[in-house]
Amino acid sequence: MAxxxxxLPQLLGAMCGDRLRFDIDAATVADAFDRLRREHPQLALHLxxxxxxxxxxxxxxxxxxxxxxxxxxxxxLVDGAELMFMQAVTGG
Amino acid sequence: MPVVLxxxxxxxxxxxxxxxxxxxxxxxxxxxxxxxxxAARGPAGDWLVGTTSFVYGAAIHRSDDLREFAQAKQGPAxxxxxxxxxxxxxxxxxxxKRAYAGVAQAGLFVSDDNGDTWQPVNGLNQHPTRAxxxxxxxxxCCHAILFDPKNPLRMWVGISAVGVFRSDDGGxxxxxxxxxxxxxxxxxxxxxxxxxxxxxxxxxxxxxxxYRQDHSGMYRSSDGGDTWTRNETGLSSRxxxxxxxxxxxxxxxxxxxxxxxxxxxxxxxxQIFRSTDNGDSWHAxxxxxxxxxxxxxxxxxxxxxxxxxxxxxYFGTTAGEIFASHDRGExxxxxxxxxxxxxxxxxxxx
Numbered sequence: 110m111a112x113x114x115x116x117l118p119q120l121l122g123a124m125c126g127d128r129l130r131f132d133i134d135a136a137t138v139a140d141a142f143d144r145l146r147r148e149h150p151q152l153a154l155h156l157x158x159x160x161x162x163x164x165x166x167x168x169x170x171x172x173x174x175x176x177x178x179x180x181x182x183x184x185x186l187v188d189g190a191e192l193m194f195m196q197a198v199t200g201g
Numbered sequence: 202m203p204v205v206l207x208x209x210x211x212x213x214x215x216x217x218x219x220x221x222x223x224x225x226x227x228x229x230x231x232x233x234x235x236x237x238x239x240a241a242r243g244p245a246g247d248w249l250v251g252t253t254s255f256v257y258g259a260a261i262h263r264s265d266d267l268r269e270f271a272q273a274k275q276g277p278a279x280x281x282x283x284x285x286x287x288x289x290x291x292x293x294x295x296x297x298k299r300a301y302a303g304v305a306q307a308g309l310f311v312s313d314d315n316g317d318t319w320q321p322v323n324g325l326n327q328h329p330t331r332a333x334x335x336x337x338x339x340x341x342c343c344h345a346i347l348f349d350p351k352n353p354l355r356m357w358v359g360i361s362a363v364g365v366f367r368s369d370d371g372g373x374x375x376x377x378x379x380x381x382x383x384x385x386x387x388x389x390x391x392x393x394x395x396x397x398x399x400x401x402x403x404x405x406x407x408x409x410x411x412y413r414q415d416h417s418g419m420y421r422s423s424d425g426g427d428t429w430t431r432n433e434t435g436l437s438s439r440x441x442x443x444x445x446x447x448x449x450x451x452x453x454x455x456x457x458x459x460x461x462x463x464x465x466x467x468x469x470x471x472q473i474f475r476s477t478d479n480g481d482s483w484h485a486x487x488x489x490x491x492x493x494x495x496x497x498x499x500x501x502x503x504x505x506x507x508x509x510x511x512x513x514x515y516f517g518t519t520a521g522e523i524f525a526s527h528d529r530g531e532x533x534x535x536x537x538x539x540x541x542x543x544x545x546x547x548x549x550x551x
Contacts, residue, residue: 120234121257124272151272155257159281166256196256 110134111186116193125152139182166197209237209545222513222527225536240547241293245315251290259289275318277310291344303343307360324373333388337362345401349408364396378426383417400444414444421480435483437467443504447512452477456499471495489533502545517543
């Protein structure tokens with residue numbers, strides 16, 4: 110189990126006590142997503158859709174690597190890892 | 202008596218307060234950056250506010266003062282296996298100790314704990330005609346909710362582009378109620394859907410008398426929605442979105458737009474139409490409203506009345522303007538602001 114930092118965009122910080130950054134314990138990326146759904150359901154509502162997948166226009170960077178580029182979400186996390194969420198909308 | 206307008210826009214909410222309905226203090230934006238799509242006083246007296254985001258989805262928030270907000274513990278949500286997604290909170294209505302939320306994709310949710318947790322009204326959300334429900338230009342949305350003050354088991358909803366449904370058993374079962382209304386998009390299997398209601402109000406003293414701004418025109422029912430007849434005499438256009446009713450005089454207010462193809466104020470003239478004879482005839486109100494090059498439209502949640510004597514009337518436009526009348530629409534003034542696109546105007550006389 111690793112201590113992992115969650116970094117949020119400003120719009121979502123207001124949804125969870127104005128915190129833009131906080132730590133959770135997670136073994137893998139999938140585990141981190143699962144913990145967010147269980148421990149922060151009001152935040153998770155805005156990150157994940159009804160199927161449990163990341164919303165179409167939400168990006169999650171795992172130590173600066175797009176989570177959608179990972180071979181699998183069961184990649185182990187180490188202490189100090191960062192999951193940074195941001196919106197994927199660009200331009201107009 | 203002070204009046205409060207809670208204005209929902211594409212980029213946040215704004216609060217407009219006035220003691221005399223002529224001079225206004227404006228606060229905001231609250232929930233900055235979020236689309237604010239609906240607001241209402243909840244059963245506990247606090248505010249329930251609906252938000253949406255193209256990226257982050259929709260939610261309901263509670264607030265005592267419209268400054269600090271807490272997201273509902275368990276907001277409206279569809280199950281994973283429903284195949285339906287929550288896209289927007291279109292309408293929040295309090296009825297006794299319950300709160301109801303009409304949403305897109307079309308559905309109805311109810312809360313029995315002051316808006317903290319919400320449950321689906323499956324009799325409507327899983328209606329036998331659901332497979333044939335088609336979205337309108339604004340999406341597939343449940344945007345109107347009416348109640349019968351004399352019969353707690355009886356209620357109505359309006360869904361675009363499906364039609365009006367009525368429940369006579371407290372929401373367990375629902376029947377389409379659109380006889381007499383022009384069908385917009387006929388379904389192969391279900392001939393009682395495919396109607397595009399835009400706005401819906403009931404006479405507060407007689408819930409059987411319902412007024413309907415529909416995609417296809419203006420209609421009235423005198424039998425609780427069983428049958429509908431057109432009442433469009435005097436309107437500049439039969440097309441439009443909102444409809445409001447003064448609970449005391451029963452005066453009706455609508456905001457016609459040029460056709461479903463153009464959806465703009467007719468001839469660039471911003472006008473509200475009023476009927477004081479139950480919809481038999483309509484007359485334009487425009488003193489103080491721009492009558493040249495005015496192309497901001499009034500969306501379905503953006504027209505409201507305050508129920509005072511004389512009745513105050515308020516509306517917002519897609520151009521971000523807010524207009525107010527303190528005299529039943531006889532004269533108008535613009536509030537000193539230019540906001541993002543206005544989705545909703547909720548009026549409260551405190």
